[in-house]
Amino acid sequence: MSVKYGLLGLLAREAQHGYELKRSFEQFTGGFWELNHGQIYQSLERLAADGLVNYTVESAENAPERKVYEVTEKGRLALDRWLERSNARVRPLRDELFVRLAVMASRPPQQLLALISEYRQTYSEHMRELTLAKRRSAQAEPAAEARSPAELEVEHMLLDAAIFHCEADLRWLDHCEAKLAARLKREAS
Amino acid sequence: MTIAARAASSQRPVAAAQSAQLELRGVTKSFLRRGAEQAVLVGIDLSVAKGGFVALTGASGSGKTTLLELCVGLQRPTAGTVRLGGTLINELSEARVAELRLARVGLLFKDHSLIDTLTAADNVALPLLLAGAQAQPAMERARSLLMSLGLEHLATELPGELSQGEQHRLQLARALVNEPDLLVADEPTAGLDSVAADEVMRLLAGQVEDHGLTVLMATHDARAAAYAGSAHRLVAGRLERA
Numbered sequence: 001m002s003v004k005y006g007l008l009g010l011l012a013r014e015a016q017h018g019y020e021l022k023r024s025f026e027q028f029t030g031g032f033w034e035l036n037h038g039q040i041y042q043s044l045e046r047l048a049a050d051g052l053v054n055y056t057v058e059s060a061e062n063a064p065e066r067k068v069y070e071v072t073e074k075g076r077l078a079l080d081r082w083l084e085r086s087n088a089r090v091r092p093l094r095d096e097l098f099v100r101l102a103v104m105a106s107r108p109p110q111q112l113l114a115l116i117s118e119y120r121q122t123y124s125e126h127m128r129e130l131t132l133a134k135r136r137s138a139q140a141e142p143a144a145e146a147r148s149p150a151e152l153e154v155e156h157m158l159l160d161a162a163i164f165h166c167e168a169d170l171r172w173l174d175h176c177e178a179k180l181a182a183r184l185k186r187e188a189s
Numbered sequence: 190m191t192i193a194a195r196a197a198s199s200q201r202p203v204a205a206a207q208s209a210q211l212e213l214r215g216v217t218k219s220f221l222r223r224g225a226e227q228a229v230l231v232g233i234d235l236s237v238a239k240g241g242f243v244a245l246t247g248a249s250g251s252g253k254t255t256l257l258e259l260c261v262g263l264q265r266p267t268a269g270t271v272r273l274g275g276t277l278i279n280e281l282s283e284a285r286v287a288e289l290r291l292a293r294v295g296l297l298f299k300d301h302s303l304i305d306t307l308t309a310a311d312n313v314a315l316p317l318l319l320a321g322a323q324a325q326p327a328m329e330r331a332r333s334l335l336m337s338l339g340l341e342h343l344a345t346e347l348p349g350e351l352s353q354g355e356q357h358r359l360q361l362a363r364a365l366v367n368e369p370d371l372l373v374a375d376e377p378t379a380g381l382d383s384v385a386a387d388e389v390m391r392l393l394a395g396q397v398e399d400h401g402l403t404v405l406m407a408t409h410d411a412r413a414a415a416y417a418g419s420a421h422r423l424v425a426g427r428l429e430r431a
Contacts, residue, residue, distance in 0.1 A: 124414070131412070138391070160383075164383075164412075167411045170411040
């Protein structure tokens with residue numbers, strides 16, 4: 001759903017072909033929502049079938065033909081309706097780690113601690129990558145990036161979302177570790 | 190500095206141990222508690238290369254602050270060695286260590302607040318004056334540092350007029366005024382909201398990348414720790430790679 005309207009939103013700014021759209025979508029969602037070509041073309045076909053976008057076939061010498069998509073009037077209306085619709089909801093929290101912990105509940109705490117430590121390293125590394133991405137993005141010149149300061153600011157906000165989620169995960173891992181360590185200490189004494 | 194140059198400097202490889210700015214080997218610290226010897230830190234090996242930025246994480250009470258104080262000679266290890274810029278500091282007299290600290294170390298500690306009756310620029314110049322510098326060059330250095338940190342607009346303000354975030358950045362300026370080889374920071378983002386915390390961390394990381402500053406920072410803030418090139422965690426008195 002979000003992909004469909006995201007593409008529509010990008011096309012409302014300017015006509016683009018499929019590959020450009022893939023890149024614009026990824027850039028505009030902070031670089032951590034990757035789409036595969038299948039998803040892009042499937043969504044575009046559906047949008048075209050619903051009359052929300054049109055395309056023209058562009059051909060150039062020595063290059064395959066490509067479809068350049070643009071939004072229709074009906075598409076703009078659908079986009080506005082989607083933006084106006086109230087749709088705040090809590091995202092589901094599902095993680096393989098939760099299931100693993102549940103399955104391991106009655107095993108020795110050392111095993112759970114080892115699992116948590118492994119996850120912590122992965123999340124810490126991810127946190128460093130996100131922080132670096134944010135700093136690169138903060139140093140980017142809006143003019144060179146062909147994006148407005150407002151668009152760059154939203155990109156930073158999306159990167160912050162990833163950083164804050166990662167921080168929450170790390171805090172929770174610390175919390176679990178402290179509880180398990182306390183249990184180990186109790187059992188030892 | 191161009192973006193490409195910044196990117197290159199942020200990927201500077203960690204230098205070999207011989208150019209370590211700070212090196213701890215087998216450091217143990219015990220305290221007498223209720224008549225019994227209790228080890229807070231056990232067999233700590235830690236090396237911070239020149240131009241490196243290392244974070245130290247761990248739960249409250251895990252010994253982060255004690256470890257920082259050991260690194261700059263504010264405490265002495267029960268066993269092991271501490272080398273600061275190649276000098277073995279655990280065998281130096283208190284006075285020599287204090288001299289070394291004043292000349293080569295920047296301290297950004299929680300309880301080192303700014304002096305309320307001095308302007309921001311005076312606060313920043315103070316470490317130079319205490320080290321015996323002349324007033325005028327000290328003030329010039331303080332002002333040019335504030336300028337390079339983008340804080341020149343605060344120069345004539347009194348600390349009481351500044352926001353928490355501005356005070357933290359000013360404390361950072363004060364810690365940098367003696368052009369230290371090593372900056373030791375204890376919870377530099379404590380008490381700050383996330384926007385102000387990011388500003389302090391960007392400033393600190395910028396000093397590492399653009400000026401080759403070496404930093405050892407204790408923090409329980411995962412977002413702050415992520416600015417460092419590498420992180421270690423204190424768990425039950427021992428150091429783990431985080």
